[in-house]
Amino acid sequence: MSYDTITVESRDKVTLVTINRPQALNALNTQVLEDLIAAFAAFEKDDTQGCLVLTGSGDKAFAAGADIKEMADKPAAEFYNEDFFARWTSNLVRTTRKPWIAAVNGFALGGGCEVAMMADFILASEKAKFGQPEIKLGVAPGMGGSQRLTRAVGKAKAMEMCLTGRMMDAEEAERSGLVARVVPHDQLLEDAVKTAAAIAAMPPMAAKVNKEMVNAAFETFLDQGILHERRLFQILAATEDKAEGMAAFIEKRDGEWKGR
Ligand code: HXC
Numbered sequence: 001m002s003y004d005t006i007t008v009e010s011r012d013k014v015t016l017v018t019i020n021r022p023q024a025l026n027a028l029n030t031q032v033l034e035d036l037i038a039a040f041a042a043f044e045k046d047d048t049q050g051c052l053v054l055t056g057s058g059d060k061a062f063a064a065g066a067d068i069k070e071m072a073d074k075p076a077a078e079f080y081n082e083d084f085f086a087r088w089t090s091n092l093v094r095t096t097r098k099p100w101i102a103a104v105n106g107f108a109l110g111g112g113c114e115v116a117m118m119a120d121f122i123l124a125s126e127k128a129k130f131g132q133p134e135i136k137l138g139v140a141p142g143m144g145g146s147q148r149l150t151r152a153v154g155k156a157k158a159m160e161m162c163l164t165g166r167m168m169d170a171e172e173a174e175r176s177g178l179v180a181r182v183v184p185h186d187q188l189l190e191d192a193v194k195t196a197a198a199i200a201a202m203p204p205m206a207a208k209v210n211k212e213m214v215n216a217a218f219e220t221f222l223d224q225g226i227l228h229e230r231r232l233f234q235i236l237a238a239t240e241d242k243a244e245g246m247a248a249f250i251e252k253r254d255g256e257w258k259g260r
Helices: 030-045 076-081 086-094 111-118 133-137 145-153 155-164 170-175 185-200 204-216 222-236 240-250
Strands: 006-011 014-019 051-056 061-063 100-104 107-109 121-125 129-131 181-183
Touching: 006 030, 014 030, 014 185, 030 051, 030 086, 051 061, 051 111, 051 185, 061 100, 061 111, 086 111, 100 111, 100 185, 107 111, 111 129, 111 145, 121 170, 121 185, 133 155, 145 155, 170 181, 181 185, 204 222, 204 240
Parallel strands: 014 051, 051 100, 061 107, 100 121, 107 129, 121 181
Antiparallel strands: 006 014
């Protein structure tokens, strides 16, 4: 499939998606939205692909936000009637059961920060900068930023960032729990693809289940989350990959996964 605003390539079992509007610091317009939704849907359906990496083109930005030029003249009624932004959160997050990583190589602002936070985890280059500066435009986060940032870094930092629009650098983002790891700028992509390849080499059903379990921690009470975890564990115990994984350990060899 070909796309207008992103590039998609397979590196063995890893799908690498790059937002490709460097002249606009990879601002997220409607076409980027449509392209990303299509690319994620293709990844989800493709049994040869086990993990996806999303990054930004150029040296400066992951994505500097929703496209301000596209939104500037849009009447409020259109935002409401189109349920603007709804498709982003529902399609990229809820329907992608396979793991994916955001490799943040520069600015991740507004919608860019929000899309990065939709990933299962973020790897950041030393040049990454995160922020929710929408307040300066007279608006506020619209793709989950106020909720996900608060869950990731806590109320104090999230509130300060949303109210002042200040950016958080990579070191602070790691210290605050927003990103899993910071890596040297020129090694980000290589590291992200290697990390994704390690995930893609895992038993595929176990990867989906582990993702579902961790995400459940944000959606439910502790008792229900622990019950959910136990039930999913018990389902995995019935898979061929569980029998293979344990046999492979005992026989001191690598497992060969069937995804069932
Ligand atoms: C459209 C954008 C853009 C954006 C940058 N550009 N961000 N275009 N939408 N979000 C464009 C600029 O207009 C410029 O185009 C080119 O990219 C380079 O940007 P510069 O500003 O010249 O670069 P620099 O001086 O290095 O500053 C980088 C920056 C700044 C600090 C990241 O670009 C910036 O503050 N961008 C906006 C960040 C932001 O507010 N994001 C949140 C958006 S709102 P030209 O044609 O002039 O070269 C959002 C959700 C809103 O995400 C929810 C509403 C309901």
